[in-house]
Amino acid sequence: xxxxxEAKSVEEAMERICEELGKKREExxxxxxxxxxxxxxxLIGNKRVKxxxxxxxxxxxxxxxxxxxxxxxxxxxxxxKTVLERILAEITVPSQVQGRVDGETIYLxxxxxxxxxxxxxxxxxLDAIQYIVGRIVGKQLGEKKVIVIDxxxxxxxxxxxxxxxxRQMGEKAKSTGRPVSLQLxxxxxxxxxxxxLKHDRDLETRSEGEGSMKSxxxxxxxxxx
Numbered sequence: 001x002x003x004x005x006e007a008k009s010v011e012e013a014m015e016r017i018c019e020e021l022g023k024k025r026e027e028x029x030x031x032x033x034x035x036x037x038x039x040x041x042x043l044i045g046n047k048r049v050k051x052x053x054x055x056x057x058x059x060x061x062x063x064x065x066x067x068x069x070x071x072x073x074x075x076x077x078x079x080x081k082t083v084l085e086r087i088l089a090e091i092t093v094p095s096q097v098q099g100r101v102d103g104e105t106i107y108l109x110x111x112x113x114x115x116x117x118x119x120x121x122x123x124x125x126l127d128a129i130q131y132i133v134g135r136i137v138g139k140q141l142g143e144k145k146v147i148v149i150d151x152x153x154x155x156x157x158x159x160x161x162x163x164x165x166x167r168q169m170g171e172k173a174k175s176t177g178r179p180v181s182l183q184l185x186x187x188x189x190x191x192x193x194x195x196x197l198k199h200d201r202d203l204e205t206r207s208e209g210e211g212s213m214k215s216x217x218x219x220x221x222x223x224x225x
Contacts, residue, residue, distance in 0.1 A: 002054035004033065010049055011131045012212050015187030017053035019194060019207070025146050026104045029056050076145055080106050080137045084149065087129060093118060095151075108133070110151035119154050122186065126154060159192050166196035166218070170203050173220045184213040 003020060007013040014030055021028065034050035081097045088095050088110065095112030110118060119126050130149040138144050148155070165182070173180045182193065193216050194205050202221055207214045 002052050004050055004052045006034075006048055006050045008048060008212055009131060010051055011127070011134065012187055013049060013051035014053065015191060017051065019187060019191045021053065021055075022194070022198070023055070027056060028053050030144065076137065076141055077101050077106055079140060080108060080133060080145070080147055083133050083136050084108055084110070084129070087133065088118075091118075105146045105148060106137075108147065108149045110149065115151040116154075118151055122189070123154060123158060124186070126151065127186065127188070158189070162189055162192045163196045166193045169218050170197050170200060173218045174202055177220055179217050179219045181208075182216045182218070184209065184215050186213060190214060190216055 003017060005013045005016045005020070007016060010030075010032060014025065017028065017030070018025055031052045032049055033052050077099050081099050084097050088097070093112065093115060095110050095115050097108055097110055099106060099108045101107075117125075118129065120128075126149060130147060133149060134145065134147040137147060150156070169180045169182060185193070190207055194207075197203050197205050197218065204219050204221060206217045206219060208217055209215050
């Protein structure tokens with residue numbers, strides 16, 4: 001069943017839809033159904049967007065791998081790399097961009113000295129760059145592309161740390177019998193926590209708060225006697 005989420009950005013709305021449905025991006029299709037107060041060039045600025053997300057419909061087997069897909073993927077990858085390289089040049093961060101395509105997702109990795117400055121607090125700077133590149137690429141190619149930008153293995157390290165924290169706090173909640181609240185997190189970080197504890201039958205997780213940054217409460221389930 002489709003759900004609609006209103007947020008400050010398309011990226012945030014997509015992450016929240018994935019979180020609500022418990023699905024990966026490649027399993028869903030998204031549609032921007034409303035935008036208010038567009039910013040500069042329609043890319044950044046204060047605004048609200050409403051995005052509808054739903055499960056992708058199963059496609060006939062013969063349509064799953066169209067012949068033109070590899071070429072289109074390479075074209076999109078090349079353009080995405082160019083966009084990111086131009087942004088980095090404006091920021092004057094000496095770096096190189098490596099990329100690959102995996103299914104529906106374009107992965108870009110920034111290499112170079114001092115690229116850690118691009119991460120920002122809890123990855124917020126990296127997320128902003130990722131959002132801008134995704135919007136520019138999608139606008140130019142006329143189709144939505146999921147783009148993941150990383151540097152110095154930040155996203156991998158962040159995921160590992162959050163999974164470890166989730167398990168530790170989950171054990172604390174079970175041993176004390178009391179809910180445990182985690183710090184404010186972005187939608188993508190909250191999704192990691194939800195998925196890390198998804199299969200633990202003794203726990204449930206719940207996002208709490210307003211805006212893009214929310215806390216997660218880990219709640220021990222009461223066992224029936």
